[in-house]
Amino acid sequence: MVLSPADKTxxxxxxDKIGGHAGEYGGEALERxxxxxxxxxxxxxHFDLSHGSAQVKAHGKKVADALTNAVAHMDDxxxxxxxxxxxxxxxxxxDPVNFKLLSHCLLVTLACHHPAEFTPAVHASLDKFFxxxxxxxTSKYR
Amino acid sequence: xxxxxxEEKAAVVSLWARVNxxxxxxxxxxxxxxxxxxxxxxxxxxxxxxxxSAIMGNPKVKAHGKKVLTSFGNAVKHMDDLKDTFAELxxxxxxxxxxxxxxxKLLGNMILIVLATHFSKEFTPQMQAAWxxxxxxxxxxxxxxxx
Numbered sequence: 001m002v003l004s005p006a007d008k009t010x011x012x013x014x015x016d017k018i019g020g021h022a023g024e025y026g027g028e029a030l031e032r033x034x035x036x037x038x039x040x041x042x043x044x045x046h047f048d049l050s051h052g053s054a055q056v057k058a059h060g061k062k063v064a065d066a067l068t069n070a071v072a073h074m075d076d077x078x079x080x081x082x083x084x085x086x087x088x089x090x091x092x093x094x095d096p097v098n099f100k101l102l103s104h105c106l107l108v109t110l111a112c113h114h115p116a117e118f119t120p121a122v123h124a125s126l127d128k129f130f131x132x133x134x135x136x137x138t139s140k141y142r
Numbered sequence: 143x144x145x146x147x148x149e150e151k152a153a154v155v156s157l158w159a160r161v162n163x164x165x166x167x168x169x170x171x172x173x174x175x176x177x178x179x180x181x182x183x184x185x186x187x188x189x190x191x192x193x194x195s196a197i198m199g200n201p202k203v204k205a206h207g208k209k210v211l212t213s214f215g216n217a218v219k220h221m222d223d224l225k226d227t228f229a230e231l232x233x234x235x236x237x238x239x240x241x242x243x244x245x246x247k248l249l250g251n252m253i254l255i256v257l258a259t260h261f262s263k264e265f266t267p268q269m270q271a272a273w274x275x276x277x278x279x280x281x282x283x284x285x286x287x288x289x
């Protein structure tokens with residue numbers, strides 16, 4: 001699966017549109033993931049996962065910042081995400097199925113906040129982008 | 143068997159009452175075919191599916207999307223009895239249509255995303271969770287009779 005030039009344009013313009021809200025959306029996507037897919041909470045036994053949790057907000061910002069970096073380096077995701085790739089493979093070891101769950105909730109979050117921009121084509125590009133990022137993050141698992 | 147709380151049922155029913163089934167159905171199926179192009183394999187007879195605009199504007203896509211979502215409305219009415227409600231459709235999808243049940247999950251997620259675009263801030267994490275549960279349960283019910 002390859003990101004076409006049109007996909008990259010769609011992803012970049014979405015991220016420009018999001019502007020300073022990326023961190024907030026990251027937190028919301030996490031909250032949605034925990035609410036819809038309770039099994040994902042097993043990776044955060046050390047977190048307060050209640051609504052408005054400062055830990056979830058902070059973690060959401062971390063995830064969003066990593067995605068912002070990925071957007072800036074779409075031509076070399078493996079290179080740009082190498083350290084995070086190592087982290088997920090050797091330390092966090094989040095089961096690969098969970099990346100799809102978070103990706104889906106990121107899409108829902110964006111759809112809620114930017115319905116007009118979230119056209120089918122943009123939706124498809126973002127889905128591909130999150131899928132590519134997930135693949136890189138799980139690429140060193142075995 | 144899936145158990146829905148009173149709150150989950152109320153949330154689903156209240157949102158469903160405001161859904162334009164014809165419009166949303168077309169968007170849901172259209173997005174499935176755009177975002178996951180391999181799902182077009184089931185729709186050779188639908189004519190032009192060559193671009194986003196062709197798909198979203200295709201009258202057969204809209205009509206079939208309406209059909210599918212109308213059937214989903216049955217799920218909202220029978221949330222406590224999904225396996226029986228969808229038993230016949232399950233057999234149909236297996237024996238006649240030969241649809242991999244994975245596709246039911248993909249379609250379910252498209253329903254959620256289209257609801258999100260329509261209802262925006264009202265589509266809270268809790269609302270999403272209730273709908274997520276419903277679409278998963280319907281997907282399972284539709285797969286239940288596969289053999």
